[in-house]
Amino acid sequence: MTISAPRLRIAMQKSGRLSDDTQALLKRCGLKLNVTDRRLLAHVSNLPIDIMRVRSSDIPGLVMDGVCDLGIVGDNTLEEEELSRALIGSKNDYIKTTPLNFGECRFSIAMPEEFEYTGLACLDGLRFATTYPQLLKRFAKENGINVEFCLLKGSVEVAPRVGLADGICDLVSTGATLEANGLKEVAEVFRSKASLIQRAEPLGDEKQDILNTLLPRIQGVMKAKESKYIMLHAPKDKISEVSALMPGKETPTILPLAGREDLVAVHVVATETFFWETMEKLKALGCNSILVMPIEKMMG
Template structure:
């Protein structure tokens, strides 16, 4: 029945760099979840919440299409999806409820260590491999650089050695991966953290109440971690 309130659906990364911290955040907000089962949906035992465990790349779309109410995802993935949807004239609306204190990384351009890099203009006419073609294209356009973008879903860091590209644009945290592949970071184009987002048009009063209960807890947990 239409009057019956739906459970709040939160999307999180199933396994990867954001999943442990996302789980820990939920736990410290008092959500009792049994995540040991390899299930897509985990029911929160003590609140009207379901946790959806998916690939991080699917989270922006699930929230923007209104399939999930909340989601935790990296700003890099969120912004890339937004740019893509703008181009495709698809809906790309969402609200950021909180910028979180994990998942920090930067999206950077890197070139072979022996390369003489004198600034972004030296990428003119070059080929750059990346998993983030829209973010890279936006940056290159802002900088007035004309380069060819090769879209790779993985193994971006081996592209120069494999002769597929002159440079790469990839996520960096410690820099160890770049170093191990004979590359040097030359330009940071985007700084990212995990964010908690909410879909547009969420009006169910029970669900809104639940979010209003969660937010102070999230803020409290983050303050305690500072």
């Protein structure tokens, strides 16, 4: 009987705001996967990896219980599950392997527009509709206020209008949904991004080898997304001033230009924002052909 080689199993959101970003990340890491709406398990054809597509709220538990080796999930969902499991004494161990640079949002308290907000103390004793009661309870305790909550899995914004709650505590991205429902954001409870998490138990040598291949790729994609490649021609006698204007900690690469004794080519990877004002200062120093380009992949 042939024994199949172990395959790394990753849980991701089936549909929603993190699903597209997660698929894009995995594809940029070189994973060849065929995801269809009806299939909950997708196989990567060029690496021994399986992708399990589930509800966001199920991802932390699948990793904590060891059903999946890795999960990509929002920090808000992760912390809510960790707090809920701690409350009942259930297993809630995991390893946060890598913070990811997508899925950013905030978990905030919002009140009807006519509500006069004067500080957290004025929320004491009020009732809030929320999908994340444990995060709300922790925030209230840390700030010395008492709140009640009603648990809703969707349409949280409508709760004040129908008299179910005084306000809501929910995820906010742009604030457009709050405005459309006559609500205003008054206090931020928690700021969230997506994270790659790993089960607490050892993976075993074969799965660890797969992760050792995948993780540098993920980190390289994250770093590349935050970086820019800058190229320009600079006067040879202005190199010190030009280098001082370059963002980030990388040392610029200086290259000779064919047929020019007065100019050199300057290349640098910038991990900080490269502003128009910086380009204008470089131009004033005599630089030209200034190019700022995105980076697709990085390693090392």
